[in-house]
Amino acid sequence: MHAEVISIGDEVISGQILDTNVQWLSQQLEELGIRVLYHSGVGDELEPLVETFSRAIARAEVVVATGGLGPTADDLTREALANAVGRRLVRDAEALRQIQQLFARRKREMPARNELQAMFPEGSRIVRNPNGTAPGIDLDAPRPDGATSRVIALPGVPAEMKEMWHDSVEELLRRMRPGGRLIRHTRVKCFGAGESQIEARLPDGFLRQTDPVVGINASQTTIIFRIAAAGADEAECRRKTQPVVAAIRQRLGDLVFGEGDDELEDVVVRLLQSRKQTIAVAEWGTAGTVAERLGSVAGGETAFCGGVVVASPGALRAALGLEAGEATAADRAATEATAVACRKRFGTDYALAVSRFPPLAAADETPRPFYLAAAGPAGVTVKELPYAGHPAMLRVWCCKQALNLVRLTLLAAARLGGPS
């Protein structure tokens, strides 16, 4: 069963607001095992709206629309849907009563134009809106091939739309779902290599398998595998997913850092907590980004103690007692000294230092390096990396490289089996 999600409104189409409804509805449909094939966005204009509904009905068994159900002149969803299916708009007495009651409950007089919200394409069922004036529409629309499409039109206010979804729409669609099949999504996350390098390590055809479906994409320099398994129940989905996850882990080793919502900072904090160890950070180039991430891990304060943000040589001297001379140089020795001084100053098991960033190289220049250092009970590991990449992504990448160095240092310590 395939679905199309339609988002309606000038403020969405012109980019004035960020549309989060389409994403949310798509997630809900996919969780029901209904595959979303198309998204459509269209403004408050009748002709494009009719065209959009007609096409959606022709190509999807389920059409969910959001927006355009308000009482004002530019709310055209009712009219457009009626046109698209060739029906009249008729007033629904029960819907009108509900709208009137809502105004009475709020002790406000109902403006005449709100009566419009009780008009429905003939043959529609009404989707109750417990907390708003606009009821939704539930309509079986005839398709050119003789079958029907289920069209659900909901308001654009996210809170009302979501409440109506959980209140009734979800159950309506669940009952439509043939065979009761579920779809479950699993994410496996990697860091430390590019998308094509990672793909090159996989068996041929790995990303073309269809049961489960396996996709790969990059999000802020993290490479994410997305595995979508369909099954009669959770257990079947898990049975299909598990060997795929195992294959990815086996091929990619330590490039894989986690699953689901895991971020590198979560993994670092978990590793430290499992050994009752602590960390502090001293950041120049990343300017607090690493601290912010470690500090955002829920319950992470037993592992992350704090740190220093250095934006001047004076700050290194003031906060860590390091002389500016040795510190201003963004070099290997200075970064190593910073990590060691930070570990000592904060009295932690580990300390991470990020050097100052060099100027970004022009496209035809060789990038200059920056340094990361992880100081721990077993000594200091320093990593040199080229300061290159997209400017908007570079700080995120450096920050993730820093967290990844800590992760790999902790894994190596565990493998040595020493006191780490």
Added chain:
Amino acid sequence: MHAEVISIGDEVISGQILDTNVQWLSQQLEELGIRVLYHSGVGDELEPLVETFSRAIARAEVVVATGGLGPTADDLTREALANAVGRRLVRDAEALRQIQQLFARRKREMPARNELQAMFPEGSRIVRNPNGTAPGIDLDAPRPDGATSRVIALPGVPAEMKEMWHDSVEELLRRMRPGGRLIRHTRVKCFGAGESQIEARLPDGFLRQTDPVVGINASQTTIIFRIAAAGADEAECRRKTQPVVAAIRQRLGDLVFGEGDDELEDVVVRLLQSRKQTIAVAEWGTAGTVAERLGSVAGGETAFCGGVVVASPGALRAALGLEAGEATAADRAATEATAVACRKRFGTDYALAVSRFPPLAAADETPRPFYLAAAGPAGVTVKELPYAGHPAMLRVWCCKQALNLVRLTLLAAARLGGPS
């Protein structure tokens, strides 16, 4: 001139990631005076992709697509576009050379499959991608009515897409714009009051004016006025915009902190630089977010020296020499002491301290307070605020409150005319 924006990728269509590209591209097109009529979203599947391109070409003079230009097997934009316009894919030697150079600069071997990214529908022009491997496509596609549509296909990585837009696409489309009527958008930004409080201070009908159009919305607790003026040239747009900006500033006073791309941290750094003064920060609750913002202002290192991120009482002792006893309490006196100690330790003109955050109150509880302190040559200002609001927005709001306290302290010092 009308446009359609197409977003491509399974991770978008299934709702696994939130698509911000469509909004961004729509804003850019509207800024150029090109009206967006349709959004389309489609997964990594050839037939729906071809259908989507064909329809977009038939109904819009400008088609901008994002996504599906990567090197992997599920990146089908090149092939789909070639199918939609009935052309072959041919290899472009110059594009291949650029991709090879990029890998060489990064000192990585180019996987064979990246050669795919140098394939283009015959007759395409190449859109340079200064910092990524996927060049974009610029193609004149024949329409059923004999005219042509301008199709631009860009990568889905937001940073690359945006850079390519500003690097060349914007100018290509600007040259297409018929009639030469411009639309210019101006943003005026406020912080420190809610949207309805701000609206209540404006003259009646202020937000219903149509030439220029004035809108207001909230973005991450910043309230933004958006003024859209149409005119024959820049001067006419400016003439229409200027009195609206003046009226907002006159009514709202210090609630207005900037215009355009200004963020609070830019304004703080500018104010400090204009007086040759410096600042350091000590953050507990915001965990490095304030430092990260101040450290991100280009050229800001003459004003922002660095700071301390505190995630444990030990960190306050280690980094600022404050005893844990006085510091663990998230109270007025401890926050004031932290600001004073930070100013002294870093030797700066100003220091900002953010207290530890209290537990978030339940919906029926009174929120607990947190504290901000700004220490400067004229003494310390402490601000108590309720720790309440939407959890996803709370840290951003606290961070902006902290920066705003510094801004207002600097403005007050300037007004006193003293040595500040």
